[in-house]
Amino acid sequence: MNDNTARVRELNLYRQYFDLVAAGTKTIEVRVKYPHLADLTAGDIIRFRIKGTDETCEVKVKRVTEHPDFEALLDDEGPEAINPTATRDEQLAKIRAIYPPEKEALGTLAIQIELHN
Template identity: 75%
Template sequence: MTDTTARVHELNLYRKYFDLVAAGTKTIEVRVKYPHLEGLAAGDTIRFRIKGTDETCTVQVLRVSEYPNFEALLDGEGPTNVNPTTTRHEQLVNIRAIYGPDKEALGALAIEIELSRALP
């Protein structure tokens, strides 16, 4: 039997991305396909936290899509959904500064999100 219970995930987020999520303008979160994110699915909740603070923002996961790399993810999802304030090229540089080539080789996840009103 498969467990279909929605879960709450706690993830850290840099301030500049946190602010975009909290404003509702960033609708795609980019992550490496780490094993601990393998079960992430539509209906789950993510509580983003700015590391070292109590500041949080809660979102609902609408969809999770896998891509072989960050370039394919930006092409598939549209850079405006990932970060409406920077160009595709700048986003690729920024993402790769966070996740090196060894991490990108694991694959990329595009997590479609919307602000949650259910949890603080």
């Protein structure tokens, strides 16, 4: 899939994570496996937006890996790729504050990303 045929997805992102993505230091995005993300694949483009603003940042999906839960995701992917400014335990607490247990039960996705020109 080249950039002319790549699908573009729009996803909201909190400011603190948006800034890490825009700086290129956050290389793994964490999401619950919602139905609308089930077919996300390498080569797709994600346009992250800070909700309620016009600020966007585009990334290219390099890889999508499913994990049974957030603990396994953090252990397998490495917390430094997800948020280099927080410890593993801090990240787990923050992720679970965003996604309650019933959402986590859907499965989790580690989306490896790189800035898109």
